[in-house]
Amino acid sequence: MLDGASTAWTELSSKARLRWIMALTLTVSFCSIVYELMLAQCLSIILGNTILRYSITIGLYLFSMGMGALGFLFWNKEKSPQLLFVIEGILSFIGLVLPFLILGGDQFLRETVFGSAPSNVFSNSFIWLPSWIFVHAVIILVGLLSGAELPILMELARQQGGEMSAQRILALDYFGTFVGSLAFPLLIYESLGLVAGSALVGGLNAIAAMLILYLYKETRKPLRHLLCVGGIVCTCVLIFHEAALRKILMEYVFG
Numbered sequence: 001m002l003d004g005a006s007t008a009w010t011e012l013s014s015k016a017r018l019r020w021i022m023a024l025t026l027t028v029s030f031c032s033i034v035y036e037l038m039l040a041q042c043l044s045i046i047l048g049n050t051i052l053r054y055s056i057t058i059g060l061y062l063f064s065m066g067m068g069a070l071g072f073l074f075w076n077k078e079k080s081p082q083l084l085f086v087i088e089g090i091l092s093f094i095g096l097v098l099p100f101l102i103l104g105g106d107q108f109l110r111e112t113v114f115g116s117a118p119s120n121v122f123s124n125s126f127i128w129l130p131s132w133i134f135v136h137a138v139i140i141l142v143g144l145l146s147g148a149e150l151p152i153l154m155e156l157a158r159q160q161g162g163e164m165s166a167q168r169i170l171a172l173d174y175f176g177t178f179v180g181s182l183a184f185p186l187l188i189y190e191s192l193g194l195v196a197g198s199a200l201v202g203g204l205n206a207i208a209a210m211l212i213l214y215l216y217k218e219t220r221k222p223l224r225h226l227l228c229v230g231g232i233v234c235t236c237v238l239i240f241h242e243a244a245l246r247k248i249l250m251e252y253v254f255g
Contacts, residue, residue, distance in 0.1 A: 012215070018160040020215055025153050025169050027208050028088070029176030030183070031201045032146040035095065036061045037184045038198055039139050042102040046135070046253070057139055064143025071144070072151040081216035084152045085224065087145045088209035092231045094142060095202025096238060099194040100249060102138060106131045107253045195249065196242035203235030 012020075040057035044050040075083060094101070109131045150173050154166040188197040210228040213220050238245065 014160045017215060018157060018165055020211065021153060021157050021160065022169065022172055024208055024211055024215075025150075025157075025172045026176040026179075027204055028146075028149050028153070029173040030180040031091065031095070031204050031208075032065075032149065033177045033180035034184050034188060034197075034201045035091070035098070035142050035146065037181070038098060038189075038194060038201075039102065039135075039142065041189065041194065042099060043135055046103060046106045046131075056136075060136060060139050061143040061146075064140045065147030068144040068147025068149075069151050072148050072155075077155055080152045080155050081212055081219050084149065084156075085209050085212045085219045087148060087152075088205045088212065089224075089227060089231075091142065091145055092202045092205035092209060094138075095198050095205055096231065096234050098198040098202070102135055103194075103249060103253045105134055109134060192239070193242060193246060195246045196239045199235045199238035199242075203232055206231030206235065 036057065039061070040054040043053040043057055047053055072083075150170070153173070154169045157165040157169045184197075188200065192200060206228050209231070210225070213224055213228065
């Protein structure tokens with residue numbers, strides 16, 4: 001059954017494949033901006049000073065995206081689908097664990113370095129470097145990965161429909177970013193919260209990774225299919241058990 005489905009996807013016309021690449025662009029650009037806003041919100045929770053945290057997060061994230069896009073220049077263009085799959089897989093994992101990684105990781109470092117020091121002792125200071133470096137390193141990592149997505153998608157679109165198609169991908173990326181910037185405060189954070197909201201976005205990245213497998217034959221390996229399915233299953237588990245997981249996380253972070 002899997003081989004039959006694979007054959008059907010392989011026989012897609014350039015126009016049909018291009019439409020799926022456009023859908024992929026909307027999905028990953030939506031996820032990218034939501035990750036950025038979630039990271040800023042997590043930092044404002046643990047470090048305070050919301051305006052400063054959002055400003056630093058956005059600036060550092062955009063800089064990292066630029067570095068990620070620049071790094072793609074040195075990548076073998078023929079292996080773009082494989083690279084895109086790896087990026088979506090990593091981002092999916094980060095999305096699933098993001099609140100636990102930032103909030104829980106910060107608290108773990110506080111307890112490890114400073115024992116039982118109150119969480120607000122260093123909340124407005126750059127003196128305490130271990131947590132500061134850790135949380136901002138996560139921003140840089142996600143920014144580098146997200147930054148590489150757009151040039152890869154533009155290259156894949158260019159292969160299917162020329163330069164005009166690549167420019168359409170750029171426009172769709174901006175549109176997906178706009179939708180995500182509205183969805184985060186109005187729907188995701190308001191209705192789902194950090195745990196379930198982050199899991200949802202991680203699940204979207206897992207779906208994007210699965211779509212890449214079916215669009216490009218050279219990316220297909222049995223283990224990769226299982227990883228994508230596992231990411232989607234984990235998304236469902238995190239969403240359905242959001243209240244209990246959020247309670248555990250908040251008790252660990254704030255006592």
